[in-house]
Amino acid sequence: MPISVRYVVQSTIILLAVGFLTLLGIVGMTIWLGEQARIYSNDAAEARDTQTAAVELRSAVQSAESSQRGYLIGGNEIYLAPYDNAKATADRQLDRLKRLLAPRQDTEAVLRRLAVVIAEKFAEMDKTNLLKRDLQDAEAAAVFRSNRGKALMDEANVFLSSIIRATDERLTKGVTEQRDNATRLRWVSILGAIAIVLVVGGVTITFGRYAREIAQARDDVRNLNVSLEARVNERTAALGQARDRAETLLAEVNHRVANSLMLVASLVKLQSNAVKDPAAKIALDETEARIHAISMVHKRLYTSGDARVVALDEYLAGLLDHLQTSMRGDGLGALLRYQLESLQLGTDASINLGVIVAEWVTNAVKYAYPDRKGEIRVDLKRLPGGRGELSVEDDGVGRSNEQAKGTGLGTRLVGAMAKSIGAEIYYDARNPGTGARLVFPIAA
Numbered sequence: 001m002p003i004s005v006r007y008v009v010q011s012t013i014i015l016l017a018v019g020f021l022t023l024l025g026i027v028g029m030t031i032w033l034g035e036q037a038r039i040y041s042n043d044a045a046e047a048r049d050t051q052t053a054a055v056e057l058r059s060a061v062q063s064a065e066s067s068q069r070g071y072l073i074g075g076n077e078i079y080l081a082p083y084d085n086a087k088a089t090a091d092r093q094l095d096r097l098k099r100l101l102a103p104r105q106d107t108e109a110v111l112r113r114l115a116v117v118i119a120e121k122f123a124e125m126d127k128t129n130l131l132k133r134d135l136q137d138a139e140a141a142a143v144f145r146s147n148r149g150k151a152l153m154d155e156a157n158v159f160l161s162s163i164i165r166a167t168d169e170r171l172t173k174g175v176t177e178q179r180d181n182a183t184r185l186r187w188v189s190i191l192g193a194i195a196i197v198l199v200v201g202g203v204t205i206t207f208g209r210y211a212r213e214i215a216q217a218r219d220d221v222r223n224l225n226v227s228l229e230a231r232v233n234e235r236t237a238a239l240g241q242a243r244d245r246a247e248t249l250l251a252e253v254n255h256r257v258a259n260s261l262m263l264v265a266s267l268v269k270l271q272s273n274a275v276k277d278p279a280a281k282i283a284l285d286e287t288e289a290r291i292h293a294i295s296m297v298h299k300r301l302y303t304s305g306d307a308r309v310v311a312l313d314e315y316l317a318g319l320l321d322h323l324q325t326s327m328r329g330d331g332l333g334a335l336l337r338y339q340l341e342s343l344q345l346g347t348d349a350s351i352n353l354g355v356i357v358a359e360w361v362t363n364a365v366k367y368a369y370p371d372r373k374g375e376i377r378v379d380l381k382r383l384p385g386g387r388g389e390l391s392v393e394d395d396g397v398g399r400s401n402e403q404a405k406g407t408g409l410g411t412r413l414v415g416a417m418a419k420s421i422g423a424e425i426y427y428d429a430r431n432p433g434t435g436a437r438l439v440f441p442i443a444a
Helices: 005-074 077-101 105-133 137-145 148-274 278-304 312-329 347-367 399-403 409-420
Strands: 309-311 335-340 344-346 375-383 387-394 424-429 434-441
Touching: 005 077, 005 105, 005 137, 005 148, 077 105, 105 137, 105 148, 137 148, 309 312, 309 347, 312 335, 312 347, 312 375, 344 347, 347 375, 347 387, 347 409, 347 434, 409 424
Parallel strands: 335 375
Antiparallel strands: 309 344, 375 387, 387 434, 424 434
């Protein structure tokens, strides 16, 4: 019976949950045992320090007692050289022993009595040493023969031995607990490993079975799609051919439109050359410039391979070169210079921009320098914020004189085309000359 995706997902989740809980148990046990080991390590270190302090305290008292006996018997104070050091060591180790055993309430009475015994023992030895130093040998011998010092030493040994024995029992108990904990960890690890192996095995078997069924289904689908792939390839090839034909047809349309517009522009130019009326000649020349600006966009479209956008720098360079040639043919003396950055714009917006450039350059040629030669500058650059700027400047007589001439159709035409592409027009009064700027969105 085929297994479903739901069965695979549910089985995998259950098995992984079991494996996760097992792993969590192992990790938890390991952390707990690690904490127990840390506690044991601290307790063992404390027990060793306690045992060391007790042993050194007993050794210091015994060393002081031996030094005292040597002095009583020999009478030479050289025997007292280790006495003061032993006494200081005993006081230090007694304080250390009190500090180490302070957390244990059961040793409070023992420590209190041990401190009294040690103090009395050293008081007894100090007394005999003082009597011996004062040459009161009989009194010193009497104190020594009273066996009070021996009794105090025996009592101190009892207390110290009990402390040492208690620390040994703590260490032994800790070792036993650590051995038991290690055994627990071993069994938990073994059982957890077995559970994880079973989980991994179950997941592997489930996925292996599911993968085999998927492979079988994939083979069946591949066999069924052999003919479909052939039909898709045939359809793709047909679509590619249709696309190529459409691109060829579009290029041909643009080519024919460009040729037709060039023919119309030539006819308008011939008509302009034939008329005698200056106003009619000017109107025909302006019409010819506008038609040529539109035709050059279509020429760029069928030569660039992309009918959606126009390279403005290449398009405007060709248009301005044409205007320069036309100016020379008409005997006009203005010198046209341009600096164009690489920008791309949509087809319709490029047509509007070309007509605006033609209008501004034509007006500058006609009106900026009525009685002398001059320069006309055209700049195209990119602005921040996804905008571009087109500017036409001259050093002529100024815009006020220009407005006094012409029909005003060009100004209205420029305003309408700028509005259609969402551009803004600025006229700058220069001294001398006039500047016209068009700020337009590049995404238009």
